[in-house]
Amino acid sequence: MHRLPAENPVITVQGLTKHYGTAESPVVAVAGIDFTVPKGGVTALLGGNGAGKTTTIAMLLGLLKPTSGSISVLGTDMLRDRHRVLPRMNFSSPYVDLPHRLTVRQNLRVFAQLYAVPDAAARIERLARELDFVALLDRAFGALSAGQKTRVALAKALINEPELLLLDEPTASLDPDTADWVRSLLEHYRTERGATLLLASHNMAEVERLCQQVLMMKQGRIVDRGTPDELIARYGRNNLEEVFLDIARGQGKAAERIPA
Amino acid sequence: MNGEIFGFSAARIFAMLRRHWYVLSGSWTRIVELIYWPAVQMIMWGFLTQFLAGKASFVAQAFGVFLAGMMLWDSLFRVQLGVAISFLEEMWARNLGNLFVSPLRPSEFAASVLLMGVLRALVGMIPVSLMAWWFFGFSLYEMGFALAAFFASLTLFGWALGIAVCGLIMRHGLGAESAAWGAMFLILPVAAVYYPVEVLPEWLQAIAWSLPPAYVFEGMRALLIDGVIRGDLLLRAFALNLLYLALGFAAFMGWFEAARRRGLLLGQGE
Numbered sequence: 296m297h298r299l300p301a302e303n304p305v306i307t308v309q310g311l312t313k314h315y316g317t318a319e320s321p322v323v324a325v326a327g328i329d330f331t332v333p334k335g336g337v338t339a340l341l342g343g344n345g346a347g348k349t350t351t352i353a354m355l356l357g358l359l360k361p362t363s364g365s366i367s368v369l370g371t372d373m374l375r376d377r378h379r380v381l382p383r384m385n386f387s388s389p390y391v392d393l394p395h396r397l398t399v400r401q402n403l404r405v406f407a408q409l410y411a412v413p414d415a416a417a418r419i420e421r422l423a424r425e426l427d428f429v430a431l432l433d434r435a436f437g438a439l440s441a442g443q444k445t446r447v448a449l450a451k452a453l454i455n456e457p458e459l460l461l462l463d464e465p466t467a468s469l470d471p472d473t474a475d476w477v478r479s480l481l482e483h484y485r486t487e488r489g490a491t492l493l494l495a496s497h498n499m500a501e502v503e504r505l506c507q508q509v510l511m512m513k514q515g516r517i518v519d520r521g522t523p524d525e526l527i528a529r530y531g532r533n534n535l536e537e538v539f540l541d542i543a544r545g546q547g548k549a550a551e552r553i554p555a
Numbered sequence: 556m557n558g559e560i561f562g563f564s565a566a567r568i569f570a571m572l573r574r575h576w577y578v579l580s581g582s583w584t585r586i587v588e589l590i591y592w593p594a595v596q597m598i599m600w601g602f603l604t605q606f607l608a609g610k611a612s613f614v615a616q617a618f619g620v621f622l623a624g625m626m627l628w629d630s631l632f633r634v635q636l637g638v639a640i641s642f643l644e645e646m647w648a649r650n651l652g653n654l655f656v657s658p659l660r661p662s663e664f665a666a667s668v669l670l671m672g673v674l675r676a677l678v679g680m681i682p683v684s685l686m687a688w689w690f691f692g693f694s695l696y697e698m699g700f701a702l703a704a705f706f707a708s709l710t711l712f713g714w715a716l717g718i719a720v721c722g723l724i725m726r727h728g729l730g731a732e733s734a735a736w737g738a739m740f741l742i743l744p745v746a747a748v749y750y751p752v753e754v755l756p757e758w759l760q761a762i763a764w765s766l767p768p769a770y771v772f773e774g775m776r777a778l779l780i781d782g783v784i785r786g787d788l789l790l791r792a793f794a795l796n797l798l799y800l801a802l803g804f805a806a807f808m809g810w811f812e813a814a815r816r817r818g819l820l821l822g823q824g825e
């Protein structure tokens with residue numbers, strides 16, 4: 296696995312912090328993290344439940360205001376000018392949905408117009424062919440299976456051919472076959488378009504297969520980072536899942552490297 | 556970019572109107588519901604008006620006052636409810652996260668739900684006003700230009716309250732959903748819809764005169780009973796509406812930012 300060049304990062308995050316609750320008893324969701332995401336690669340935020348992955352992605356998108364820190368996306372300060380850069384990015388998450396009563400085509404048509412996609416009808420047809428849901432175009436979104444909905448949500452995320460795609464658990468609740476199919480599609484999109492992907496995941500095999508950079512998160516902090524191969528070697532393990540378990544449980548080399 | 560003027564895009568607003576049109580046009584039950592409640596009320600008030608007309612000369616002279624009051628009040632309520640329902644559709648669908656990471660700005664989102672509020676009100680009220688003409692021989696349209704002014708003034712107030720309710724629900728979640736249906740009825744007793752402001756206790760009169768609908772309904776009675784268009788009342792109503800609209804938008808934007816601070820835009824829904 297090759298390390299990507301660090302120049303011209305698509306995302307630069309510095310001192311990013313998110314606290315909830317009161318000043319007297321704050322709940323720390325993200326605790327002053329720094330990272331960059333290089334252009335043209337796939338970076339993963341990896342960590343257990345409550346590690347701060349979804350919170351970080353929500354702050355990158357501007358859905359959540361940070362307590363402090365800075366975020367630059369595609370050279371734009373997201374805290375001041377997010378609307379300048381939003382047309383060039385997109386996202387998909389199991390925490391959001393599309394209107395169930397609208398058909399697949401209607402949903403995609405609305406988002407195509409929001410993103411000012413030229414020749415929206417042709418773009419929707421093409422996405423439907425690529426993601427294999429031509430037969431579903433005129434069915435209500437709410438009538439689709441979980442796997443079909445994931446494909447349509449992905450089409451929504453690709454409708455504007457984003458330079459930067461943020462994906463929160465892109466294969467959650469999918470069967471292994473569909474999940475594998477989605478990973479292939481994402482790899483194909485990245486190589487074809489030179490796009491940059493940032494994904495949050497629990498799925499170690501997915502991260503090993505797709506990602507050039509892994510940011511290991513625990514309790515709102517980035518506790519380690521590197522390529523999957525580097526992390527596996529650093530912790531003397533056989534795969535990323537074993538590394539993840541060491542870090543989550545504070546055992547093995549993680550007990551020495553990462554303060555509790 | 557995308558036909559923007561000062562960062563405000565008509566194309567993105569039309570995208571949102573398209574989204575709501577898809578829902579409405581694909582559901583005849585929703586269209587029927589828009590007409591059903593105002594129609595039931597109109598028929599009830601129509602018969603009451605007919606009954607009273609045979610009993611008292613004053614009321615006979617003022618035939619239509621109750622019907623017109625009912626229809627204008629329902630327009631106001633339907634505009635406010637239409638704004639709130641258009642917003643709630645996104646909450647129910649858990650679609651706010653998708654919308655607010657798109658280039659759609661909060662002000663454009665607000666503009667789209669305001670326009671939907673008017674469209675929903677018109678879909679309901681135009682057939683009902685024609686039914687009133689057919690059933691009871693009362694035409695709201697005989698008020699002419701004044702009717703347009705009354706409707707515009709009530710629309711502005713419906714927008715103000717509707718957009719504030721949207722902000723409230725965004726900040727407090729679907730637990731505050733009942734505000735969409737209940738907020739307007741809080742002012743009904745002091746809106747002077749069916750009786751003049753002067754019948755209220757003095758302290759309530761002060762509250763009534765701080766609300767634009769009281770001026771509109773007093774103006775409506777002046778026109779239907781005395782045949783006079785009270786421009787002074789309309790002007791005061793419009794001035795107050797501008798104030799309430801500014802407050803409504805400020806509340807919406809304030810609660811939107813609060814929702815962003817608390818992470819409520821991602822994943823709220825049923």
